[in-house]
Amino acid sequence: MSETAVLLEARELTREFRLGGRAVRALRGVTVAVRKGEYVAITGPSGSGKSTLLHILGGLDAPDSGSVALEGVPLEQLGDSALTRIRLLRMGFVFQRFHLLPVLTALENVELPMAEAGIGRRERGSRARELLDYVGLSERAGHRATELSGGEMQRVAVARALANRPALLFADEPTGELDLTTGRQVLDLFRRLNQDGMTIVVVTHDEHLAAEASRTIHLLDGRVNGSSPGALAP
């Protein structure tokens, strides 16, 4: 691992769910650290705790025990408003099912987090266009989300995640709903983003996507079962 500063650090995370009256231990003491500029893939079989880990790292869920710190700020000590603000300004999220607002155009979807952050109409329009251009969708800016293909929707979701210039991009199975060709486009986009300095944490089943990462964390039964440098490892 390089000497670059740690951006995100999680220690001894545990998380238990109750499913049908039965306790399921999704995480059993997971400790991970993500350095600035890293591209980390979290892999593992279904039910190994990958998405749970990503949700906790991204402040979408709280662990039963353990701690998460982003840029040295412990997330568990923050109230909902502060945590929401951190997600808005310091984190970006991409989900398997894109979750764009179907009534808005691609451009308006990208503008949404900026509007929430209080950025003026002109500035956010200009930045949203830049981002759509970055993901190769400038011609589709005026199309509603429902008029886009799966790959295009996911690229708009990536542009939306980058809207407020986050420090860290989380992606949960970003190619899960895409075919090989469009999945490839998303992989290329992630690689380009990382090359441009974006720190990325991605949960995936996709071997190609995992292979792109600079480091892979393998989970099994809620525990880290190994960590290996990926194809882009420095």
Next chain:
Amino acid sequence: MILLAAKNLARHRVRNTLAGLGIAVAAALLLDMVMLAGGMERSFERMLLSRGFQIRLAPKGTLPFDTEATFPGGAALSGTLRADPRISAAGAVLGGALFTRVGDSLLPLAGLGVEPEGQGLYELERGADLVPGDTTGIVIGASVAARTGWKIGDTVRLSGGTDPQVARVRERRVMVRGVVHWLYESRGERTVGVTLPLIRALTGRSGDRVAMIMVKVARDADVEPVAADIRRLEPGVEVNSVATLIARFRTRLTYFRQLSLILGTISLFVGVLLVSTLLTITVNERLGEIATLRAIGVSRAGIVRRVLAEGALLSLAGNGLGLVLGLITARYLDGILTTFPGLPAAISFFVPERGAVLRAALALLAAGTLAGAWPAWRAARAPIAATLREEAT
């Protein structure tokens, strides 16, 4: 945000249009109930004050024209009242059944004997008014003119009875002086006006008995003290100011108002339920979308605002339509209700008063917006990770 709310509502056009129509019906019912609750009272007051006469004197224990009772010394009393500097006008009224012949048939007329120097029963529309001491003149309403074909200047026969013997004795030839608008005439009623001495002669009544005296208080005098003084002066007569009459009328309408209030509240509740149900369904359908919004940094307050905006917009659209629907139904119902026999045509059941309508509209809008509170709270409190996990499976 309003635009986004409108776009979200447009996602389910048929469902939201149907809900909007439901809200419109509830709003129309509420509006009608609001208009009905105070409408008759306001309409009654407006009618009583249409010529500015604020006090009515009637036989003891009765309301004006509630019975056929009369009280003695009426014309003398009205003369005394006119001499009071606090009173600008006063006039006695006596009613009686009159008849005339139209072709071969005998036409019954409602006759009103007035004192022209202080009458508050009609407004002259065309021709000349009666003058004090006129025992050969008559004023007629449009309904009489239409039924008889009488015109201003025509000389016509009037009698005070149907019995041939009586009719011959009491029959008078009178000239139509003018056409008037009767302020208290009911639909289908045919009213003619003559002076007090002439109605007495026509109906064969002797003595100075009258059914009512109407009193107009001078601008610089207070009504209630004048009414109190008349009561002291004439303890055998029922003296009511319009305010007193309205209060008595209000008491009679208590059940009516309570019914309106209950039905209005129910309709408001139905509107709230409709908005709340629709927004709950909408929020449940979009929990994944809402969780994503929360994940990308939209605050709980932001989610609440978005859901409330949808509720407000839905209410606004439904209420706008409901306002139009309410006014149309009120007009239609008023048309039916005001044909009740004996009810003055000037009385309306549904009176759209700007303040009341505005209050009802605001109540509906506030209720519609608040109806979104529960779904909005649910949406804002939905656990982000668990919702996203459910969405993914």
